[in-house]
Amino acid sequence: MKPQNLPESLVWYYIIGTYPIYLLGAQYVCATLLASFLTFYLLRKCWNQTEKTPLAEKIAISPSAWVWIIAMLVIEVALIVGHLNFNLEISQILKSSLMWYRNWGLLALFPLIGHLNIRSKIIYRAVCILCLQSLIIVSICSLAQLLKIPIFSYVSPLKVFGGVIDSYKIYLFYVIDENQTRLQLFAPWPPALGLVGNIYFCIAQQELNKKWRWLGMVGAVTMIFGSVSRLAMLCLPLVLVSMWILMNLARPWVHLLAGAVSTLLGIFSSTLISTLENFNYQFTKARSGSSEVRATLARMAQEAWWNEAPIWGHGRIEATGPAIVGYKPIGSHHEWFGILYVHGLIGFIALAVAFLWSFIDLLIKAYTNEQAKVGLSILLVMFFFTFGESIEPLAYVCWPGLLILGIAFKKDFIVKQDKSDCIKYEADSVTPQE
Numbered sequence: 001m002k003p004q005n006l007p008e009s010l011v012w013y014y015i016i017g018t019y020p021i022y023l024l025g026a027q028y029v030c031a032t033l034l035a036s037f038l039t040f041y042l043l044r045k046c047w048n049q050t051e052k053t054p055l056a057e058k059i060a061i062s063p064s065a066w067v068w069i070i071a072m073l074v075i076e077v078a079l080i081v082g083h084l085n086f087n088l089e090i091s092q093i094l095k096s097s098l099m100w101y102r103n104w105g106l107l108a109l110f111p112l113i114g115h116l117n118i119r120s121k122i123i124y125r126a127v128c129i130l131c132l133q134s135l136i137i138v139s140i141c142s143l144a145q146l147l148k149i150p151i152f153s154y155v156s157p158l159k160v161f162g163g164v165i166d167s168y169k170i171y172l173f174y175v176i177d178e179n180q181t182r183l184q185l186f187a188p189w190p191p192a193l194g195l196v197g198n199i200y201f202c203i204a205q206q207e208l209n210k211k212w213r214w215l216g217m218v219g220a221v222t223m224i225f226g227s228v229s230r231l232a233m234l235c236l237p238l239v240l241v242s243m244w245i246l247m248n249l250a251r252p253w254v255h256l257l258a259g260a261v262s263t264l265l266g267i268f269s270s271t272l273i274s275t276l277e278n279f280n281y282q283f284t285k286a287r288s289g290s291s292e293v294r295a296t297l298a299r300m301a302q303e304a305w306w307n308e309a310p311i312w313g314h315g316r317i318e319a320t321g322p323a324i325v326g327y328k329p330i331g332s333h334h335e336w337f338g339i340l341y342v343h344g345l346i347g348f349i350a351l352a353v354a355f356l357w358s359f360i361d362l363l364i365k366a367y368t369n370e371q372a373k374v375g376l377s378i379l380l381v382m383f384f385f386t387f388g389e390s391i392e393p394l395a396y397v398c399w400p401g402l403l404i405l406g407i408a409f410k411k412d413f414i415v416k417q418d419k420s421d422c423i424k425y426e427a428d429s430v431t432p433q434e
Contacts, residue, residue, distance in 0.1 A: 001121070001122065001125050004119075005117060006041070007038055007041065007113070007116045007117065007118050008117075008118050008119065008122050010034060010037075010038065011034075011118060011122065011123065011126070011403065012122055012126050014030070014034060015123070015127060015129070015130055015400055016126050016129050016130060016133075018130055018186050019133060019137070019186060022170065022185075022186035023170060024156060024158070025156020025157075025158050025159070025168045025169070025170050026156065027167070027186065027396055027397060028102070028158075028161075028163050028167040028168065029158055029161050031106065031395075031396035031399055032101075032102050032106070032396065034399075035105075035106050035109040035110055035113065035399070038109075038113045038116065039109050039113060042059060042112065042115065045057070045059055045116075046059050046061075056117065057117065059115055059116065060115070061112065061115055062115065062409040062410055064111075064357060064358050064361045064362075064409040065108075065111050065112050065114075065115060065406060065409050067353065067354050067357045067358070068107060068112075068358070070350075071108070071350040071351060071354035072100075072104045072107060072108040072350075074347070074350040075100070075104050075339075075343050075346075075350055075351070076097065076100050076104070078312050078315075078343040078350075079093075079097065079100055079313075079315055079316070079343060079347075080097070080315075081312040081315075082309060082312045082313045082314055082315025082316070082342070082343065082344065083315040083316070084315075085312055085315070086309075086314060086315060088316075092316075095162075096316050098162070099162070099163065102163065102396070103392040103393050103395060104392045104395075106395035106396060106402070107391075107392055107402065110395070110399045110402035110403050110405075110406060111402055111403070111409055112406060113403060114402075114403045114404065114405065114406015114407040114408075114409065114410060115407075115409075118403065118407065120206070120371055120374075120404060121206075121207075121208070123400055123403060123404060124203055124204070124206050124207045124216075125207060125209075125212060126400070127200050127203045127216060128207050128212040128213065128216030128219075129212075130200070130219075131204060131215060131216040131218070131219025131220050131222075131223075132215045132216070132219055133219075134185055134219045134223055135215070135218065135219045135222055137185060138183065138185075138222050141173045141174050141183060141226075144172075144173040144174065145174055145181055149173060151171065151172075151173065151174065151175060151176065152171075152172045153169060153170060153171045153172065154169075154170055155168055155169050155170075156169075156170060164188070164393060166188040166189060167188050167393075167396070169188070171184060177190060177228075180228055181228075182226070182228045183223070183226035183228075184227065185226075186397065188397070190227040190228060190229055191227060191229040191231065191232065191388065191389055192227075192389070192394050192397060193223050193224075193226070193227040193229070193232075194223070194224050194227035194229030194231065194232020194233070194235070195232065195381070195385050195389060195391070195394060195398060196223060196394075196397055196398050197220045197223030197224035197227065197232060198224060198236055198239065198381045198385075199378055199381050199398050199400070199401035200216065200223065200400075200401075201216075201217055201221060201224070201236065202374055202377040202378050202401070203216070203378070203400065203401065203404060204216025204219070204220055205217060205374070206370070206374050221236070224236055231384070231385060231387070231389070234384075235381060235384045235385065238380075239377055239380045239381055239384065242380055243377050246363060246366070246376070247366065247367070247373070250367075293325050293326055293328060293333075294333050294388070296324060296325050297321070297325050297328060297330060297331075297332065297333050298333075298334050298337045301331050301334070301338060301340065301341040302337055302340065302341075304330060304341055305337075305340040305341045305344065309341075309344055310344060311344045311346060312343070312344040312346060313339075313340065313343040313344030313346075313347060314331075314341060314342055315343075317329045317330070317331045317332060317338070317341070318330065331390075332390055333388065333389065333390065334386075334387065334388065334389075334390070335351075335385075335386035335387070335389065335390050335391055335392075336387070338390050339351055355379070355382075358379055358405070358409075359376070359379060359383075361409070362375050362376040362408055363376060365408070369408075371404070371408045372408045374408065375404055375407070375408025375409070376408075378401045378404055378405055379405065381401070382398075
């Protein structure tokens with residue numbers, strides 16, 4: 001399998017070269033450059049296309065992609081107004097806007113780039129290769145832990161380009177967090193690896209070659225469990241069960257089963273409630289320190305949002321938070337409380353609308369389109385992680401999933417051959433070989 005055009009080549013070699021890029025500490029910079037270049041490439045093709053442009057080369061932006069673009073622009077407006085409300089300098093507005101482009105902007109640009117002629121199977125195979133590389137790296141990390149090799153880390157000089165320092169800090173082998181050995185591989189922190197692992201599992205499932213498919217899925221699961229992220233380990237079965245339910249909603253026997261289950265839930269409700277409470281207790285107890293910090297951060301973000309900036313938010317997250325939360329910034333570790341704190345109700349509504357629109361769009365398409373199905377599963381992974389992570393700072397490591405979302409959003413082309421006949425090109429049919 002080989003790339004057949006420039007966008008495919010850039011995507012292919014970036015994904016399979018993720019580890020060398022990580023060791024250079026260049027992911028945060030390179031992902032932004034990749035998104036910027038391919039967006040310019042797309043806009044140029046849109047500008048130059050005419051009625052005589054071959055059908056396979058034409059580009060039409062889907063409504064879902066426009067929704068994400070508009071939502072991210074609304075968040076930028078909220079950012080500017082928030083800065084002005086708190087009398088921050090123009091230089092700070094420019095700096096925050098640059099950060100917006102490198103975080104929130106990528107959530108809109110990569111789905112947009114998915115409208116280029118990029119075959120999804122190129123991404124599937126490249127992700128499986130990266131998962132195989134990860135399996136080898138995990139084996140080396142396990143050996144390093146067994147031999148008690150000390151943790152080794154360094155900060156890339158590329159940090160001069162700005163952003164969170166964790167995006168430029170490279171850890172070899174493993175990290176120790178709350179006396180636990182955790183992996184983060186090419187991600188900035190362990191839970192981020194859990195997010196990437198879940199997205200890659202959804203992608204690897206689509207690989208047609210059985211050997212590569214299983215290697216990809218095993219590698220993705222290894223990432224999830226190696227991260228020791230409770231949310232990541234819970235997300236995988238949640239997405240699988242949710243997708244099964246959503247894909248079978250129209251079947252009569254599912255309605256009958258749902259009725260029977262509802263009756264049983266009513267009968268054994270007290271037992272179920274006790275079981276859920278015990279699960280929640282055990283889930284929290286597994287890493288009680290982290291759970292307490294997250295709960296405190298959420299409460300502080302909610303109170304600060306409501307009392308200080310309910311409509312437009314504060315405009316930015318402070319560099320460090322109070323000592324009670326281990327100096328973690330207020331507005332982090334939870335997407336929804338975080339966006340309320342930083343971008344207020346306006347930003348919250350914009351992101352919620354983007355998620356809801358995309359969910360409805362992909363759910364409708366998923367019954368007849370396999371790519372929409374994988375796009376829907378990736379969207380569910382992102383949504384579940386919003387309750388334990390801020391997803392926009394992680395766009396630069398999970399961008400292959402965003403690219404698949406864009407391919408799933410892509411509008412079909414319909415061209416009339418004559419007065420009675422037409423040809424419909426599916427979203428992934430971009431070359432005669434497909």
